[in-house]
Amino acid sequence: MDKLPQDGLFVAKAMLIGWMALSKVAFSQEPSAALKKADAAYRAGQAALAQKDLSAAQADFEQVVQLAPQAEQGHSALGAVLVSRGQVKEGIHELERALAIKSSDSTAQMNLAMAYEQIGSPEKAIPLFSRWEVEARLEKRPLPSYVLAGYARSLAANHQIGLAVTKMKAALTTDSQNAGLHDELGSLHAQQKDWAHARGEFAKAIQLNPNLAVAHLHLGLVMQAQGDKDGMSELMQAAQLAPQDAMIALEFGKALVAEWKDEQAIPVFQQALELEPNSIAASYQLALALQRSNRAPEAIVLLRKVVAAEPNNAEAMTNLGMALCQAQEAKDALPVLERSVALAPESVTAHQNLAAAYVQLSQFGDAVVELRRALKLEPDAPQLHYNLGLAFKLQDDAVGAIPELETAQRLDPSAPEAPYLLGVLYMQTGRYEDAAREMNVSLKLRPENGDGWATLGSVYDKLNKLPEATSALREAIRQLPGQPDPHLTLAAVLVKQNQPGEASAERRKAAELMRSNMNRQRAEVATNAGNSALRNNDVASSITQFQDALSYDANYAEAHLGLAAALDRQGKTAEAAAERQKAEAVKTLGNP
Template sequence: MLFSRTGSLFFYSVIATMQPLVWAQTSTLPPARPTSSATMRLKDADEAFRAGSAAYLKNDLRTAHVQFARVVLLAPDVAAGHSAFGTVLLAEGHAQAAVAELDKAHKINPRDAGITLNLAIAYSQLHDSVRAVKTFRLLGQENAEPLNSQAAIAYAAALTATGASAEAFGQLETALKTSPDSAVLHDALGALLAQQKRYDEATAEFQHATSLDASLASAHFHLGSVYLNRNQPAAAVTELAQANDLDKANVAYALQLGRALRADNQDEAALAVLNRTLALDPASIDTKYEIALTLQASEHAHEALPLFEQVTIARPKDFAALTNFGLALVQTGDAKSAIPIYNRALALNAKSATLHEDLGVAYLQQSDLNHAIEQFRAGLALEPNNSQLHYDLGLAFKLKDDTSAAVPEFKQAEELDPQLSDPPYTLGVLYMQLGRFADAQVELERATVLRPDNGEAWAILGNVYKETSQLEKATTALRRAMELMPNQPSPHISLAAILSQQGDHAGALAERKKAADLSRIAVSRQRANFALDSGRALLKKGQVAEAVAQLQSAVDADPKYAEAHSALADALERQGQSAAAALERQKAQQLALVPQAPVNAAPSQP
């Protein structure tokens, strides 16, 4: 994927550093027959040519430009003047204007190999690969000498762009015979190998290039990109960081480093690199997209939304951007807005099973089960062995109370991916609800092996054991659930029933008391969360007094809720009650220092 998206970058990042390859071999214009005005013009042209040549050799491109512009005006029929002016324009980065001058020179003197070569390079810099190849081929007719490294790279890039990869390999290999220690040639050969997914060979070439010239940023970039493409993010970060250090102004290098850091789960470092890049070019859509992806990966999908929106406005037909935008909306609970975004992506590519799955999940979030089922089936038509799609379809059928359709889908998902923990867990719940306790036990035991930290699975398994009179196993499972969900009342209620059945009435009473206490805490947190959300919404609308009242209710409902105290502090600050705000902020900070176990609601069953 990486190389297909940015294939030309591998070659053109090398070409972009080239200087013009050929300079006029004389510092004067050819002599002319003495005539009155013509002689004066040629004399002036010769002086301008000498001045331009001297300036060029001092890298004074501005003066050289002015002087050679005079030359072509004074002597428009002399190839050397157009060639020199074209070479300067090429050095200044004006490839289009350079082509015009070099083409004039070539027409006047088609046998001059230097003019032909510079014209070919100018076409290469314009990415006019067809004309570049045609012009490079003329060199074989005009000049038997092999191309130097830079020219060979430009020729190979043009050949690759026109589909002549075998000939491109030949050009680079021929150049390497002449210059075996050329780092840029090894880098270019590696790039061509990488484009063909010959990654082992490409890696060897890039490593050789960096050993020959450790300061060659493009070789580090290419090597890091290969590592990233081969799912070796740590190695990729090392190489791409070097490339970025060597060429800090190169946006492509910074973006690739950001991707590698994200792949290596270094989201904060990735955001730091990408935000610095955005500061250099605030309008960069590529950078905004990478920042959005990184925020999404680091569970900050809400912050990514405005960036995804900007990207999709700038690129309305970018399938990947639309898909990720839709996903971010679903992640933030706004499936309603996600559905039209997904449908735009679907209009661009209806053959993506992943997109059908994502759209189905959005419909599922909207409780639109029929459309969800339609999308999951469409995805399975494309990928019939997709275990996640079978699971999603089974879940939709279960939510429709169509058990006979749900069970086969869950079983199919389980068979296709035995390491997936959701199918056995959901099947276990379903079998328990149907009174098929033996089947439920098998599935839930499998679920707890696959995901031993699933407290709800342990709690339900404990109840299954209780129903089948396996009381010791039930007690063990329920106590494991309590360890994983210390604030969940239901395992205590189940354990109380078992203890009572065993005659341990004191133990049963203690468990019921714990359950009651936890239930009060859970209800208080629910009330606090409702008031907190309401208060924040009012604060956004500017209704500060109403927000303060709601947030005070949140604090009253759960005095140990640090987030509620912090929000109340913000509201009080906006109301001008700085002292009260400071007091609430201090309470929030003190509570944040105390480890808080999560407050669980009743166990959710799919």
């Protein structure tokens, strides 16, 4: 909240009169030297306020409080100035002292109510606002708009939205051209999901102040809530008008995420985090966007920061555990996910992610236990049934797996995974007709599945449906040009169809691929050895290893790059550049 406006400091001449009267009543004699100094300091403070010199006013009123600690006017004035200067807690202390001395000090009541609202203590602010409102009504004087707005904010914070709307409207009757108040009223309507009135107030705020960034933000969010795609343009305008506002950047990023635009949201969240490096909200949103974009290592760093700041945030722990699993660090993920389940035993996602970690660690029995717990919470979740079926399959338990996969397929007939796995299991258990049926269902849903076509070809071979087997296997070869197995299976099918020449050609292709794959594996091993030697500064040995790798597979780009790095160490920059060019050429041809 902004600092209180200057006219909110009710340190008026009437208070000075009250101060002098109090002195005479208290002492029934000529004021002492201390009281005279206090009176002079009080007048100086009033003069400083008139010049809007809050620093000087504070010093003067501090002197008043020191010289006359039992006079409520000094505490009241000092408290108001402290609040206005942002020293809210100190100001509240002085205002409370003023009211302890004189509970009927309406000025102190109002300033204290505004201060309580500012620190988020609506339960303390509302009774003071209410008392002040009653007194104003009895005296037939209107409440200032900023007081009514503060009252409305306190009511809203206390979940009394309807009454807050009434008070904010009252504030606007005396300050109808205040764009900020229209924006606040719109926000209250939005909390009621009264989108039409909210949108109208935000539009009015923008009309009054086209540069009010927060109004553009709120209007954009409301438009999105109404399904209006033009809302994003308002959000972008808000971000452009206030590029240094971390809150607007955060909300803009979240809106992008809602439209599945993580790649666009990431730099926005990064900007928010640069503006507020300690923002846990920005760290969390950025981490989630990175995680969804398969940038798990970067997400892990941020999620650890969030969990350290919020050790009981089960959702953040669940996401951290999943990110660790994505990074193949299931061993580290396990205690994190176990903690998340302990914190949120009703979270299906927590159980599901813990099960995924167990699967990665080959603890399939533990995965089954967690998935069954998840299914008790959400029995009709097709993904849970699929995951449980997969866990059973990994235990070689077809009897347990098949009914779970059948349930998953029934609950979500549009997903290709369950029928594919069912096809594999039916084939393994000799149910070839069932296997062919399920594999065809899966491939209709996801035709780009080379392994699926290869499996279907094998099934048709078992059923002696040789033309169908040939067609499926040729599609598998098209999708998996580097795999020898479909060629071998096709060769066997062609033999059955009395096509020995074609069968022999397929066997030769399979042999060539196996030889190529073997050479690629050797090249990988030699390249890893070369990289290890280079890290240990054994340049000569590394060059030998990289050259060996290229002798196995001249099109292995990583070996060319490793050799270039080693040649650079020897100062052979021209030769190194040539190796890098070879690597680029190889990559252009689609080789790794």
